[in-house]
Amino acid sequence: MKKTRTCLSLLAASTLLSLTAWSQGPMTSATPPGWDASLTKLFGEIKAFSAKTDLRMLDKSGQETMSLGGMSFALLEEKVRVEVDMSLMKSAQMPAAAVASLKQMGMDRLVSLVVPDKKVVTVIYPGLQATVEMPLPESETAVAMKDAKLETTKLGNETIDGQPCVKNQVVMTDAKGQKREALVWNATNLKDFPVQVRITEGDNTIEMRFRQVKFEKPEARQFEPPAGYTQYADFQQFMQAAMQKMMSSGLDTK
Secondary structure (H helix, E strand, O other), X not given: OHHHHHHHHHHHHHHHHHHXXXXXXXXXXXXXXXXXXXXXXXXXXXXXXXXXXXXXXXXXXXXXXXXXXXXXXXXXXXXXXXXXXXXXXXXXXXXXXXXXXXXXXXXXXXXXXXEHHHOEEEEEEHHHOEEEEEEOOHHHOHHHHHHOEEEEEEEEEEEEOOEXXXXXXXXXXXXXXXEEEEEEEEEOOOOOEEEEEEEXXXXXXXXXXXXXXXXXXXXXXXXXXXXXXXXXXXXXXXXXXXHHHXXXXXXXXX
């Protein structure tokens, strides 16, 4: 029993490291999976909504290497909230036993809050009642996003999940002149909401698809860290504390 629990703890610890490494690429490490705060510009005049979001990662040949469905996504002005259930992730690099260990240790659910005007991203682990606050990259702050420009070119018309869409190529140029390109499917019967976004970064392509879109204004408190949680200054500090807890649990002979 003692040996088995130790192995589970080591597995969960290695999984935590793997998830952290995954979250650091191919997008910005501080922001939610597949997201970049500057992408809020793609929502145009839509300043408040909530939706379910499905994420896919494709390699350069177009083969799916990872998927994560059922994320809860909410926008309020420029603030973003993304809630993730890691047990729903499918990836050849993430064995089922590793995800099960994360769930056992209370690390399977996480919430990311992106607040550009405060220049911070807060990652919340409800199962551990812990938060990690990090600075938002300067390129994704409210001032930087305000100065960013979009150039849109219509490529055609397509249907996504039964929604008639205009497929657009969007070129985003930040204040420093750096450009990023995205393919965006804007639903004509949903206020031109971008129901699908696809961005290529290096050899990887990130695809996000939004469904069950609701335009009701989310509550402001959803974008604030919960009171009473233990706060960590960075991921390294959090990981050290989490792994110490896991190892202590694994070595417990009770």
